Amino acid sequence: QKEVEQNSGPLSVPEGAIASLNCTYSDRVSQSFFWYRQYSGKSPELIMSIYSNGDKEDGRFTAQLNKASQYVSLLIRDSQPSDSATYLCAVPSAGGGNKLTFGTGTQLKVEL
Amino acid sequence: SAVISQKPSRDICQRGTSLTIQCQVDSQVTMMFWYRQQPGQSLTLIATANQGSEATYESGFVIDKFPISRPNLTFSTLTVSNMSPEDSSIYLCSVDFPSTDTQYFGPGTRLTVL
Numbered sequence: 612q613k614e615v616e617q618n619s620g621p622l623s624v625p626e627g628a629i630a631s632l633n634c635t636y637s638d639r640v641s642q643s644f645f646w647y648r649q650y651s652g653k654s655p656e657l658i659m660s661i662y663s664n665g666d667k668e669d670g671r672f673t674a675q676l677n678k679a680s681q682y683v684s685l686l687i688r689d690s691q692p693s694d695s696a697t698y699l700c701a702v703p704s705a706g707g708g709n710k711l712t713f714g715t716g717t718q719l720k721v722e723l
Numbered sequence: 724s725a726v727i728s729q730k731p732s733r734d735i736c737q738r739g740t741s742l743t744i745q746c747q748v749d750s751q752v753t754m755m756f757w758y759r760q761q762p763g764q765s766l767t768l769i770a771t772a773n774q775g776s777e778a779t780y781e782s783g784f785v786i787d788k789f790p791i792s793r794p795n796l797t798f799s800t801l802t803v804s805n806m807s808p809e810d811s812s813i814y815l816c817s818v819d820f821p822s823t824d825t826q827y828f829g830p831g832t833r834l835t836v837l
Contacts, residue, residue: 617724620794643824654815654828655766699765701826708779709754711826715765 614638617714625722630687632689632717634700637681644676644683647699649716655699656718690721725750727818727829735835736806743802744832746816751796754819756826757789759814769814772799806836 616635624630636644643662647655661667661674661683673686683702687694697716704710732746739836745746746755755772770778770791793799803810817826 646824647828650765652830654813657825657827660825663825703770703824709824709826710756710771713766 612703612713615688615700615702615714617639617717618714620718621720622717623720623722624690626692628690628721630690630694630719630721632685632687632698632700632719633682634684634714635682636700636702638705639678639681641678641702643676643703645701645711646672646674646683646685647701647713649697649699651696690719692721692723695719695721698716700722725752725753725818725827727827728831729816729818729837731832732830733833733835735837736805738836741804742804742806742834743800743816744816744828744834746801746818748797748818751823752818752828753796755793755799755827756817756819757791757799757801758814758815758817758828759812760831767813769780769801772801772816776823803834806834808836810813810834 646659648658649655659674661676667674671688675684697718699716700714701711704712726749728747757769758766760766768781769784770780772791772793774793790802813831815831816829
């Protein structure tokens with residue numbers, strides 16, 4: 612089993628809808644989780660971090676963490692065409708040292 | 724927020740040559756990392772650049788192929804040695820600021836090897 616798994620997509624949603632992106636991880640002891648957004652040809656940009664079970668909201672973004680089920684999700688409300696990008700889930704690597712392991716990313720397309 | 728820069732932003736190189744990529748941060752950071760992102764793929768960690776000591780390489784990456792320097796808390800270089808077309812990738816540095824466990828990425832270096 613891969614350490615971090617994401618559906619590669621593309622996930623297509625209409626403008627104004629809620630986009631739901633999911634990520635599962637294998638290391639039960641992971642304590643922190645990150646969502647990065649990567650536009651085509653650009654480097655990853657951190658958009659959310661979450662450390663505790665439950666929801667964390669930041670503007671139109673909500674991260675949800677369920678450690679028992681080992682999944683973390685990202686909801687984007689009122690999706691805009693500018694949200695079209697690849698979303699990468701990252702968790703600390705098993706080896707420690709602040710290293711991150713990234714999922715393969717989910718491509719999101721927000722259609723007009 | 725701090726600014727992370729990389730040089731060059733892109734390059735086209737001939738096989739068998741080497742390229743050194745620089746990563747500069749405008750404030751001191753605790754950790755610096757080098758990643759590779761091959762076309763259509765996610766990020767793969769190459770190594771952790773340790774200040775004042777040898778880099779720590781991930782499985783599948785070796786110092787002879789990817790020598791790394793980190794002479795101080797704001798600067799690091801990654802050299803891609805004896806390049807082949809399979810080395811064509813985006814190379815990214817990331818940094819981890821004091822008192823955080825969050826990584827931020829530089830703009831990346833797009834390398835094409837012919």
